[in-house]
Amino acid sequence: MRKIVILGFTVLLLIPSCLVSKKKYDNLYAENQKIKDSSEYVIDKTIYDCKKQKQAYEDSLSRNKNIIDSLIIETGKLSKDTSHLSSSLANALNEYNKKQKILNETEARLNKKMELIKRLTKEQEIKSKEIDSLRTSLEEKQKRLASLEKMIAKNKAEVNKLKNIINDALKSFDNSELNVYLKDGKVYVAMEEKLMFKTGSSEIDKRGKEALIKLGKILEKNTDTEILIEGHTDNTGPDKYNWKLSTERALSVVDILTKNTNIKPSRITASGRGMHKPAADNNTETGRQKNRRIEIILVPKLDSLYKIMNE
Helix, strand or coil: CHHHHHHHHHHHHHCHHHCCCHHHHHHHHHHHHHHHHHHHHHHHHHHHHHHHHHHHHHHHHHHHHHHHHHHHHHHHHHHHHHHHHHHHHHHHHHHHHHHHHHHHHHHHHHHHHHHHHHHHHHHHHHHHHHHHHHHHHHHHHHHHHHHHHHHHHHHHHHHHHHHHHHHHHCCCCCCCCEEEEEECCEEEEEEEHHHHECCCCCCECHHHHHHHHHHHHHHCCCCCEEEEEEEECCCCCCHHHHHHHHHHHHHHHHHHHHHHCCCCHHHEEEEEEECCCCCCCCCCHHHHHHHCEEEEEEEECCHHHHHHHCC
16 A cells, blocks of 8 residues: 555655756755655554554453453353253252141141140130039048048947847846847847747747847937837748748737837837848757847938938
8 A cells, every 4th residue: 555655655756747947847846755754654653553443352352252252151150150050949849848848747746736735725624623622521421431431430339339238238148049249230128039929939038028129228329220020930830821921920029129119219120030131040849949030120210321322
């Protein structure tokens, strides 16, 4: 390009050389030389600036290329990191969902347990009240039991005392004629036939009447006892006859007691047992003799005990 410009200026200078004077030519040549020098300077400066701009551009391009390469590398890393983070996020989200499900299930179980605890607590409160009520009832029953035991012990002592009094009063009679003993908390006075009656008779002998009156005098003072009089026979003879004889003998005892003592008739119960409640073996004479008897059973009144038991 520089050569083309110089050539153009040269042509321009040659054309008017034929028309102008040498002085004018010299002036034109000098001016042309200045223009030429100025043009070369401008061209050189332009070329220099272009080269400088080109170098700056190339440097910028290189820097941009390096930046782009760095960005590409960084983008790759970021892409990998993003992919890794996405995978990690997906795994974390999946794990979170699993944990959330477990948490929900745990919360549901916890709610059920809380409901169970509330129900059990309520039941425990009810049971506690029941226990308190039972404890109070038990304490009351223990008090009643203590009272019962005290009364039973007192009653037992009184029964033993009554037995001893009767034994002392009837000690003149032989053991083969009568026997006083305790059974089931009652005093039994068993009087055999040879003391009381002739065989087959319901009329009481003098000695038997004496024993009954002595016994009756004791019983009229012990008003807290009921008096059961039972007549018994052996198995000899018809059953109907034995029933009749045992009943008549019991009534004969009642007659002696009510006529010779102050015992209230309301305290006395009489019955005939016939041969149906033997005290010994009816297959022997000794056994049959024991079975032909009057039993006077003294039963303590237990009204106070029944009252305590039914409270």
